[in-house]
């Protein structure tokens with residue numbers, strides 16, 4: 001049984017990031033890093049994350065009655081608000097520091113968290129870029145995708161199109177069948193980096209990087225926690241679609257257009273200024 005002090009230490013330790021890894025992230029728009037978190041840390045926080053997913057999940061339709069997007073995963077957002085254990089996890093200085101270093105910014109705040117559990121028999125995650133959904137004024141956003149178990153190809157690990165954060169085609173598409181078809185077609189000559197994740201491996205992808213995931217054909221759920229960070233200096237832009245308006249209301253309460261996004265929802269988890 002892991003001791004709370006051991007796992008807390010694991011969340012605070014420094015994970016060294018080399019200049020080559022920063023360059024790799026900047027060029028490709030994502031990076032996969034091995035041995036970021038220990039098996040004990042993932043088991044300890046994973047238990048609580050799974051408990052919260054079961055408590056808060058509102059998707060109860062059988063798979064065959066759902067549309068493509070809702071077959072991809074159970075999606076539960078901002079677990080940290082009602083769990084001090086999840087709050088501890090998403091406040092990890094180790095993960096925050098990696099995010100800031102990769103984006104080459106002085107610090108990061110939380111935009112939001114979400115658990116993405118691809119159930120046994122769950123469908124594909126269609127091609128998309130996350131920043132379509134976010135009313136923010138720069139591209140300094142990054143998602144830590146943290147599998148809670150080893151994730152082989154048949155469980156549907158996250159896959160990335162290298163360098164696609166520089167591709168502007170398809171940025172106006174919401175996730176679904178159309179994004180899967182049109183972005184998949186547009187990127188077919190760019191290649192796809194699709195591989196398993198070891199236990200403890202974490203990927204970081206930029207808000208405009210196109211990504212997808214295959215089906216989970218195993219009998220075991222693919223349990224993943226994600227933390228979405230933004231530059232500590234990020235400002236709010238006028239929402240340009242209904243999703244951005246909903247995000248503004250949920251994740252940036254009280255922030256004016258043009259204002260610094262530092263509402264009580266946006267925990268400052270790592271900064272070299274403080």
Ligand SMILES: O=C(O)CCC(=O)C(=O)O
Pocket residue numbers: 072073116118125130143145158211212213224226
């Ligand atoms: O977990 C998945 O299948 C998709 C994850 C994703 O799209 C994201 O974290 O931005």
